[in-house]
Amino acid sequence: MKIFLKTEEEIELMRAANLMVSATLAEIAKAIRPGVTTSQLDKVADEYIRDNGAVPTFKGFPNPCGGETFPASICTSVNDEVVHGLPNDRSLQEGDIVSVDCGILLNGYNGDSCYTFCVGEVSAEVEQLLRTTREALYKGIETALPGRRIGDIGYAVQTYCEAQGFGIVREFVGHGIGKKMHEDPPVPNYGRRGNGPQLKNGYCIAIEPMITMGSPKIYLTDDRWTVKTRDGKPAAHFEHTVAIHQGRVDILSSFEEIDKIVK
Ligand code: MG
Ligand code: MG
DSSP: OOOOOOOHHHHHHHHHHHHHHHHHHHHHHHHOSTTOBHHHHHHHHHHHHHHTTOEESSTTOOOTTSSOOOOSSEEEEETTEEEOOOOOSOBOOTTOEEEEEEEEEETTEEEEEEEEEEOSOOOHHHHHHHHHHHHHHHHHHHHOOTTOBHHHHHHHHHHHHHTTTOEEOOSSOEEEOSSSSSEEEEEOSSOOTTOSOBOOTTEEEEEOOEEESSOOOEEEOTTSSOEEETTOOOEEEOBEEEEEETTEEEEOSOOHHHHHHHO
């Protein structure tokens, strides 16, 4: 495992990239309503990213499952789609949820963040799934201090979600991030305390719980990208990129602008 520690200067470049991801997700927040298609959301993202001099890293991304490269600038995963949903011409409906994952490259550094949006009003149980997934993300982040271990993050996320009866997706995990979108170390959303690499100043990692309402069992659909829950129940996904430096954890992406729009 090769973990690239970032300098303070690099962390500021990472912050700029991640804040552009957050601004892109805020543009999407403005566009989400019943009737909009996920292709339209992709267009909003692609234009915003390019207008701001950045590159959408998902577009053309090689398929780890051996299919075509990723065709869009965001992943849009609706309801029982867990991750890597392909934007398409299907309209979002009142009561749907859509996880929008966005990655960009700016000045040689990557940003990566995801937010699960509600389309109009959603059911109380879906609301609880979203709230828990988001809170679990912050439980993981709080744990990511110098001297702690990667397993401590997963343990925090897992115990919080499982206590509420939700499932933890195992097949997809968070990751180191920097000049490449996916660097070492992997950051699972499950784990044992005291296990895994020890966090140090200079670590940049993406923490991204993918949490299911029912069973965490998933499958890859025929498009070779979209991952769905086997039981057809919804899944949520929230992601921040964080830097561990100066003895603390610093969240480089931000939900602040998004929250102002969706509230
Ligand atoms: Mg992501
Ligand atoms: Mg990620």
